[in-house]
Amino acid sequence: MFYQALIYIYNSAIFLSSKFGNEKAKKWIDGRKNWRHNIEKLPKNSTLFHCASLGEFDQAVPVIQAWRKKFPNEKILVSFFSPSGMEHYHKRGIQLDGVCYLPMDTNRNMQDFLELAAPLRIFLIKYEFWPNFIKEAYSRNIPVFSLATLLRPNQLYFKWYGTFFRxxxxxxxxxxxxxEETNTLLKSIDCDQFTLVGDTRFDTVISRKSQRIPDEKLANFLKNRRALILGSAWEKETEILASCLEKLQHETIIIAPHQVNTTSISRLKRQFPDAICYSEENLDSRKNVLILDTIGQLANAYAHGSLAFVGGGYHGSLHNILEPAVYGLPICFGPKHLKFPEASTFLDHNFAREIKTGEDLVNFINEMKNQSEDVSSGIQTFIEQRQGATEKILAFFS
Structure with missing residues (x-):
């Protein structure tokens, strides 16, 4: 009952937020209107992959592709919790038979959802463990698999008051x-039904690299110059860059904002008045700062870059550092990255630096002028050695 009350409070908070101008909350509410009617149109007897947002979808992508190849007659359905997944999943170019929002995790909603969708099996990505969803699937003998499971000691499952969630x-x-840490945590709550496979995102970034279409416009702008790439940059990253820009007058910088919209592009133009935008017809190669004001150019920017300053590390929402790493770029990011174990691994291997100030950024750039070749080689070897998670998962279903 307490959990049910929390769910209703959470839903009410999002609803109120949507009424006071929160665009994301409004999309969240609007996307779930008439959800039962929408799900009735989707194919039944599918394999359902549930993702919180786009980042989790990226972890599911290689498994979805491999599943489609291994079981070509099965339908694949994907559900999302966040609007970011619903709005951008199509950019990955993955063939799906149906896409929908997952409704709020109430008993009635999940009974109706599973009755209407009737999946054969469910994959939950990373740590999307909705209790009523799992309970209803269990009661219907629908197997539920957790894909790319990543758990931390501070989560509810491992607290004295977390009995319901355990x-x-x-x-x-x-x-x-x-x-292994996730395995240890699962054992601590009497869960021994696990297989260590690694992170499927290694498979994703390697696959994308092999399929990348070169960007001649970007290549002509850079003319083989070294470039620092600010990938999925939030305001804090661009503020740090702006604070030390005078010391980087001879560096070429490409900025890909976290959100590509009129507001963010206007803010960047104020911060960097001499910058040019990718959408301009002719890019002046004499300029040192380029703003990527169109969606879809970040991967190409990483491919042409020399260093990466990855966004989200000042808000606990670090973007995927494997995207620049697959091209061998030394990486830096903000200090709030505890939820992302790959960040700590990269720091331990000397592939990355933690940045707190503009001075830190300048030091990182100068340091890598002499070390980047060795670091780059080490990063690419590291990435290649960790592919294969998808193959291990599919082997389980042989």
Missing amino acids: KSIRKVTHFFTQH
Whole structure:
């Protein structure tokens, strides 16, 4: 009952937020209107992959592709919790048979959702463990698998007051985990149905690299110059860059904002008045700062870059550092990255630096002028050695 009350409070908070101008909350509410009617149109007897947002979808992508190849007659359905997934999943170019929002995790909603969707099996990505969703699937004998499972000691499942949530995840049929710490945590709550496979995102970035279409416009602008790429940059990253820009007058910088919209592009133009935008017909190669004001150019920017300053590390929402790493770029990011174990791994291997000030950024750039070749080689070897998670997961279903 307490959990049910929390869910209703959460839903009410989002609804109120949507009424006071929160665009994301409004999309969240609007996207779930008439959800039962929408799901009735989707194919039944599918394999359902549930993702919180676009980042989790990226972890599911290589498994979805491999599943489609191995079981070509099965339908694939994807559900999202966040609007970011619904709005941008199509950019990955993945063939899906249906896409929908997951409704709020109430008993009635999940009974109706599973009755209407009737999936054959469910994959939950990373740590999307909705108790009523799992309970209803369990009661219908629908196997539930956790893909790219990543758990931390501070989560509810491992607290003295987390009994309700522990009971829920014990109903998961099998966990495909990312690292040993997650295995240890699962054992601590009497869950031993797991297989260590690693992070599927290594497979994703390697595949994307092999399929990348070169960007001649970007190449002509750079003319083989070294470039620092600010990938998915939030305001804090651009503020740090602006604070030390005078010391980087001879550096070429490409900025890809976290959100590509009129507001963010206007702010960047104020911060960097001499910058030019990618959408301009002719890019002046004499300029040192380029703003990517169109969607879809970041991967190409990383491919042409020399260093990467990855966004989200000042808000606990670090963007995927494997995207620049697959091209061998030394990486830096903000200090709030505890939820992202790959960040700590990169720091431990000397592939990355933590940046708190503009001075830190300048030091990182200068340091890498002499070390980048060795670091780059080490990063690419590291990435290649960790591919194969998808193959291990599919082997389980042989």
